Amino acid sequence: MVKIYALSILYKEPNAAKHLKSAFELQCFGYFQRGSIQEFMAFFSKTIVERTQIASRQSVKESEYMCHVYVRGDNLAGVVICDQEYNSRVAHTLITKVLDEFTQKYPSTTWNSLTERDTNFPELNVSLAKYQNPREADAITKIQEDLDETKIILHNTIGAVLERGEKLDDLIQKSEGLSTQSKAFYKTAKKANSCCSFT
Template sequence: MKLYCISILYKGLSKANLLKAAYDVSSFGFFHRTGVQEFMVFTSSIIVERTNKGTRASVKEQEYLCHVYIQEDGLAGVVISDHEYPTRVAFTLLNKVLDEFSMQVKNIDWPSGSPATVNYIALDGYLAKYQNPRETDALTKVQAELDETKIILHNTMESLMQRGEKLDDLVSKSDNLSLQSKAFYKTARKQNSCCKLM
């Protein structure tokens, strides 16, 4: 999962105005970084210009996803990520950034502002912090922990089978299963493979 860009723009009547942006182009070749960054600015501007106010959208561009949120007042945020990055976390980040930006930068400065004139320094910090969505989003963190638990349980069952024990032997030796349950297991085992352990 990778975040490449967070940008804040103002959607004017005819075009989008870039106010501030942060980039992580370290995964690209050194000589391509400037071009990639320019392409991100261009893509963000086009998406904001062609998206209605009060809208959230995700746009696919090659192997990247561009998440955009444009508030009713014209303030817009764009996050560019890979396909693995959770959409919900991207929009949570956009909400947080736009709320904070609108409290720190006056809206009269949005139409004429530029990255050089707008005084908002938090984007680089957000870009670094949100690179790992599991650390910033509680729901994603819980899901990751559940996935790890599944792996641990799967490995435990595999280790039982590696010691030479077979499920058939365990079923036949079990005192906790009735004769009817044991018969059902044997019948199901013969008719299909639904009772095999993976």
């Protein structure tokens, strides 16, 4: 069954990106894995936003997952992490929709000072649930066929998005957003090449 695992809104600052709000649907993963998987999805969302040019979209394939990202001209960014079968047009339309809704509630003058804890945006969870079925969502988005003319760049792996010489393992070890437990989970999953092949 096609599935969206994460939907996030971030603000791209000059040298970093910060999460403004995220919603997750991780029931298909084991209970004890969910915390680490959520941390990794947040980490990947942040990393991909930081490496996406302003006013552009891209889709990054990693193992059986797809990460769709859109960074608007005003530096507000949205990310959808889903399985490969999920329709990319619907994913990008969802991103555009939630960013527009977020802007109505939180004007651009507030983004720099917002923290995820302070941001009250339940619409993100509603959209995550509503768009789980891309066929149903696609009927809604057919009205919105005018997905802007921005070209979507497709990358086959997260490695293609990283800057020259950067290694994912190094980024993970340096990350302050990942707990020691999640870093250990990454090493174990990488050795076993199972469960979280996303990492």
